Amino acid sequence: MCQNSGVVNMGPGEVQVKEIDYPKLALGDRKCEHGVILKVVSTNICGSDQHMVRGRTTAPSGLVLGHEITGLVLEKGRDVEFINVGDIVSVPFNIACGRCRNCKEGKTGICLNVNPARPGAAYGYVDMGGWVGGQSEYVMVPYADFNLLKFPDNEKALAYIRDLTLLSDIFPTGFHGAVTAGVGPGSTVYVAGAGPVGLACAASCHLLGAAVVIVGDLNEERLAQAKSFRCETINLNSDTPLAEQIAQIVGEPEVDCFVDCVGFEARAHSHGGESEEQPAVVLNQAMEITRAGGSIGIPGLYVTEDPGATDAAAKVGSLKIRFGLGWAKSHCFHTGQCPVMKYHRPLMNAILYDKIKIADAVNVQVISLKDAPKGYQDFDKGAVTKFVIDPHGMIPI
Known part of the structure; x- marks a missing residue:
């Protein structure tokens, strides 16, 4: 044997x-x-x-x-x-x-x-x-x-x-995130996360004909990798609000399509210069910067049990998201395994x-x-x- x-x-x-x-x-x-x-x-x-x-x-x-x-x-x-x-x-x-x-x-x-x-x-x-x-x-x-x-x-x-x-x-998962976010010819897209899935998603957005693909992350080296294949990038360590940085690239503080390639271990930049874990930060950013009527693809992993979560609610997958904003803007959310x-x-x-x-x-x-x-x-x-x-x-x- x-x-x-x-x-x-x-x-x-x-x-x-x-x-x-x-x-x-x-x-x-x-x-x-x-x-x-x-x-x-x-x-x-x-x-x-x-x-x-x-x-x-x-x-x-x-x-x-x-x-x-x-x-x-x-x-x-x-x-x-x-x-x-x-x-x-x-x-x-x-x-x-x-x-x-x-x-x-x-x-x-x-x-x-x-x-x-x-x-x-x-x-x-x-x-x-x-x-x-x-x-x-x-x-x-x-x-x-x-x-x-x-x-x-x-x-x-x-x-x-x-x-x-x-x-x-990761290639189908990134592609799925782009498709469910409604990416097509001429789209402006924000991809949250420059890990392998985020990079695969960004490449998929180009394959689908997006006009502008913006990748945001806290890791400058990963952002440099995104730049290597024609992505715009945003370093989330900046004190400039995300919407303002989006406007500097596309002329308005919102995008057509948003893809969350981060998931439940999301981190946010703090004013002290460090990043702190905020499991709902990407989902809330998505509703903030996606245009009314736009779609949000969520291939990033969210779990029902997280023993290492920062609070009791997050330990059972309960996150504080501003869902009323998404409802008011008629957003479409697509979650789950590709x-x-x-x-x-x-x-x-x-x-x-x-x-x-x-x-x-x-x-x-x-x-x-x-x-x-x-x-x-x-x-x-x-x-x-x-x-x-x-x-x-x-x-x-």
Whole structure:
């Protein structure tokens, strides 16, 4: 039997690469004939993983992390008809059965059958069904025919793997945030957050034809990365109000579309020069600077339980937002997991036909599996990098 190693959450502030079980085509005691076993080609460290590692969720110690997976099919169940051994595939981070009402409506982020606790599931994530994560050498994926995106050519897939690896989550998630915010030709857009999802969203806004894409963040290095692909930027450490800074760029203190790529660990600049945690600050900024009738996309993560929150209300996901302002301005809010399958095929084509260089936009850096703990540490310190783990040395240099 092949050995397997994976990145394991050891408790707040610590991950380790440990020996884990080699995957089986099984769901408990039942054979999983609709699943496949993958040799992991690439798997990425996500900001959502960091929430768990920081102790900001109820994720247990011992959880194998990783929901961004691209892999080579090694074995398949007898019910898998259209995916074959030897295919290289992208794995949506949402696990979806393809059979329930929500899946049939395209709402694969809230599948009703893959998580007994709530709608929606993901690999290696707290409260998302207990599925083993894919920051590992090998992983099992269920409902393969429905979930997996097969790349048309393995050789070309490996040549573009730094870009294609982002199809499992952050590229569709950023794109989804832009789409749900109503971004289109000629739009003015504000993207809150210049982490990997925010950068992927900003690049997606350009792909959708936005006239002006403004990215705001507290990290000057991340803002420099946004500037590298034609974004306007706002350093939120400034004492100048956000609306005034918006007006300096577009001539008025508001934008057509707003995308929250920050989520519940949002921080705000204080007059003392430090940033303090304010979990609702981005949502309130969204209502302030989005024009009346505009839309607000919220791909940034918000949770129902946050043990490390600054107040009792936030510990259970209750935030102080000025919802009356949003109502008065007839804003449209769109929240929740991105339904990756809605977007990953056309975004794959955009990559393969050189319409976007998404790996350059988010500054992909390839690391080995053994270096994953250091990748987590560097990312937590604000590294302007999307860390992509290469467990088997398959990614071309």
